[in-house]
Amino acid sequence: MQHIVKIIEKSWLTHDVLCLRLERPLDYSFYAGQAIEVSLENPRFQGENAPFTLTGLSSEKYLELILKVYAGHNGMTLEISKLKQGDQLMIGDAWDSYKNLGPGMFIAGGTGITPCVALLRQLNVENRVSGSKLLFANKTEKDILLFEELCQMLGQNFINILSREKKNNFLYGHINLEVLKNQISKPNQPFYICGPGNFAEQIRDQLLELGIHKDMINISY
Incomplete structure (x- = not known):
């Protein structure tokens, strides 16, 4: 309608x-x-x-x-x-589009963060956001959306990685197997992935390579 x-x-x-x-x-x-x-x-x-x-x-x-x-x-x-x-x-x-499977690890590139924002906000008002982590990839610091809100919700579990700028307290480069291995502390949790182009498919394949069960990976319907 x-x-x-x-x-x-x-x-x-x-x-x-x-x-x-x-x-x-x-x-x-x-x-x-x-x-x-x-x-x-x-x-x-x-x-x-x-x-x-x-x-x-x-x-x-x-x-x-x-x-x-x-x-x-x-x-x-x-x-x-x-x-x-x-x-x-x-x-x-x-x-x-994305199914809310509860707290988990959110992996986003650029404006692909929008479903993550929706789900994290909902988990936050339900007092269930604790334990969730967001790994957010951008080109530069000025490209990061809703930085203060996400910091307030997630604290140290808000991890930023920049591909074109080196900054203190930020990872540098692209999300890859090594980055994922270092950031995943709970493999048996939901993983939510969204980003431009084939970002989600690439991250999904890397998660599968790390032994994450396919049923735990959410890249939209």
Whole structure:
């Protein structure tokens, strides 16, 4: 079912990542880990839909989306970034993307962190986030989303790795077998993986190589 909703708040989390809070339709239901399809009334994008994870809590009165804006692509995310408070989007009903299997290890690259944010926020309000760990890969420190919130939720279990910048208290390079081996303290726990391109598949294969059971690895439906 299609819903027309207004933008009630717009903010930039980094230089190229946007957070939108939208009107929540009456009786609109969703839970952590679900995603929606977004479309625009702009004729240039007629028939196009883009999937985004709902990052807000299901108890909130609004819907929240976090999206990376690809300025060079001249595509839908760039067009969405031009919208203002009060402008409208079309959204569909929520559908299953990531299943909440409880506390575990979250491994994300860039804006692939959005399902992790949704699940961690839900675990946090349920007082079940303890024991979870987030391994977050970015190019530079300025690319890290929601740094303060994630630090507050996870403390020392918020691990950042940067590929293009060396910083104190941050790992340097890319997530690989050695990094995973050093960071995994509990192999018998859920693993949630999301990132650009084939990030999730690569990490999944590395986890399998380390002996993690396939049923514990969650890379979306």
